[in-house]
Amino acid sequence: MTSAPTGPDGRPGSAGRTADGTAAWELLLPAVSAPARSRGRALQAALRDAVRSGRLTPGTRLPSSRDLGADLGVSRGLVTEAYEQLTAEGYLRSGRGAGTWVGDAVRAARPRARDLAPRPRGDRADFVPGTPDLSLFPRSAWAATQRGVLTDLPHEGLGYPDPRGLPRLRTALAELLTRRRGVVADPERVVVVSGVAQATALLADVLHARGMRATGVEDPGSPQHDALYAAAGVGTVPLPLDDEGLAIGPLRASGVRAVVTTPAHQFPTGIAYSARRRAELLDWARSVDGLVLEDDYDGDFRYDRAPVGALQGLDPERVAYTGSVSKSLAPGLRLGWLLVPEWLADDVVERKRTTDLGHPALDQALFARFVERGDYDRQLRLCQRAYRERRDALVAALAEHFPGSRVFGIAAGLHAIATLPEQYGPEERFLARVSEAGVAVRPLAEYGHDAGGGEAGSDGAARKEVRLVLGYAHLAPGRIRAGVEMMAKAV
Template sequence: MHNGPAVWFIWEMESWATFGGDLHLDLSAGRARGLGLRAALEDALRSAARDGRLPPGTRLPSSRALSGDLGIARNTVAEAYAQLTAEGWLTARQGSGTVVAERGTPSAVPATAGLLRTPAVRFDLMPGRPDVSLFPRSAWLAASRRALTVAPHEAFGYSDPRGRIELRRALAEYLARVRGVRTDPGRILICAGYTQGLGLLCGALREQGVRTVAVEEYGLPPQHRVITAVGLETVALPLDQDGARTELLSGSGVGAVVLTSAHQFPTGVPLRAARRAAAAAWARETGGVIVEDDYDGEFRYDRQPVGAMQALDPERVVYAGTASKSLAPGLRLGWLALPAALVEPVVRQKELADGQSGAFEQLTLAELITSGGFDRHVRRCRLHYRRRRDQLVAALAERAPLVRVTGIAAGLHAVLQLPPGSLSEEELLRQAGWLGLAVNTMSDCRAASAGPAPDAPPALVIGYGTPPDRAFAGALDALCTLVSL
């Protein structure tokens, strides 16, 4: 049983021109502790101000209005206001009413004496991250306006879990033209980035009896965690200068394999034609599934684009793409081009996960693609990242000539192979922290199922996309200092 009122207020601007919002004041907590009405009101107002429900600058109702809503004496409210004003929670000015006071931000608690603080990151050189300052704000805004103008009303309701047909049609044409993907809108599913897409796919594969997935010996650790979180095991495929050794799939007992065929992450080598053919043959013979992660297929510099291997066998290869590198990770837009047999199982997983992806972003991206704005943006980004790559290579050649730079014909990262006798990867990471650098090592990218890394000179995996232009020279200076230690 409540010992006091818990009242919702809707204070209208017409009745008094000071607040005009909803506020829940629960006096029962104070009353349960034996407080009188005035003390309970003070406690409720104090709590609302402390936890942010009444932010600084909020005007409170007059004592007359609040007493009427609460059904208590006006003097009780006036005395509560006076007490909270004296404590500094409220301020009262002639003609301005009673206002929640501004409060200073509490000072940070100093670090305990004797403990080392982690140095602040000044330069983010982690791989797999784009320069988000390149996001085409004006083009995106224009595309969103055009898309909203023509969008049907039903676009903003519950709709097909595969995604908006406008975007699926645009992607089917774009992927065929740019990446050689053979698909149709009915077999494309829009998801919240590659991570969700991989999780949905692994869930569907597990339902169909798959228990083990082959992954490349080096790759993205989050990808491996997604696979194992679904309940699948991973087996590592060794890598060499021709990419993953897909001939080892035969007899391995795995039900699926994940490949970064156009630009292996992190080594940067493309999967050679014979290796692609071996993977496709394995899939046809065993009923296995190939997941092609085309994470940065738009960005190539010194070579002709490497087409998607999905075209070898659209019924055995899932093509996975994303807007995270080409536009921005914050959009959370990715897509799967699925074999016909996997459409329904993956759609069921999507329905269970979140029902559907956001319509507004899908409609805007569809308009950006069909209008040609996306192509123009990608071309600008390609030139930008190529300049970045050239600056990186030139700086290392001048200041750290013994460092070998590989994997730079495409993408947003490079592998820096340091000479024998250099600092260990563990020590490089420690020194990078003191230089304000965030970097990855090759060991960071090694699949857990691959076992311990073989003895080899240390290597760093450096992303050159993230720092804004104003900070890139400083990032290169710090990096050259690191690899010269």
């Protein structure tokens, strides 16, 4: 190997060396092991990466093309071409007779302060709600459907889709939702979206554009509603619940003209809105020329009787209805639907167009076939059986290990509310102890809008009763029993 270039004083210095003192050619050696045809591109990529990462710092002088070629065992021309390409891109700089240097236009990438993707928690038992059992995803049926779609889809089907969604999928969804959820579903008013989150964001943007600056939300309720409306410049007004659903008196007094609800299975309390409350809610919407936004996040999963039909079916011009496959298939698919009143349809579709030019066409065609062939109905039946068994396991385990505990809400969905007797409180101490034991749980108070979630006493004293929101769908029955036993031992 030739020696590295020297500094002005004639001694080995920073010239030709990385930030940690490594000779420049050493970090380029892996590139020259690439096949001959791609060796030049590999060398250029390695140099770019070294400059971007900061291993080659601005002002570092690189070896001559002759010396570096000899060190790496490649032709001088290959190195010269790499130097010229990266000089043109701004990574390197050179002067006639002055050699080649690392330029100062590039800054080393900063390490991220936090990973945006959720990390595995590492808890011994995890009862945090919101996650389905991803192992139930029908991989074989999905793959077979995908192969069929790729074979049959015409070339023009890969162009920009209708922002509302593929007509085939909107027709399939209209039939499915009419049959299973009792909605009034005109395919022309179905919009295919990237999950309930995008549906909510689209509605928030449209309402804001129409001058609306506040919307009501259930309290307790889903935290994501507040964030999505805030991003569109729309504030949220927390509205209390009673045993029948959203309390109508506070709703009327609030002055809002739109409200977000989960009437089939309220999140997180687990109640189903009564028939009387559903009628009162629609009467309110008509009286204020308003809108009810129905988040039907788990409406298909009712275990003690047929699911209550969607609120939208009672008045499709006063209810915007949204749902997704996040609980039935997988949240990572980012696939959902929005049924909008006629007076909002054009604005929502235009907003969808400007947001993303439409949902991916292949995903839509795949899901349309999946629904048409009955695979989605089979998946729903599979999930219903599994989740009913897991809810039963949770109720039995709580009765065994926490005598006197009570489970509230209807037998539905992917979570349950459990109230444990005072002997296991106060709640703060209970949560600290189970957390130390490696059990992840969420208290009901965490889903309230005030500091104490509306659950502490008026004097600020700690509540003795323990109220938990327990997710069970992602846990096998054995893990549920073991997790409840771990909680009991911890307290």
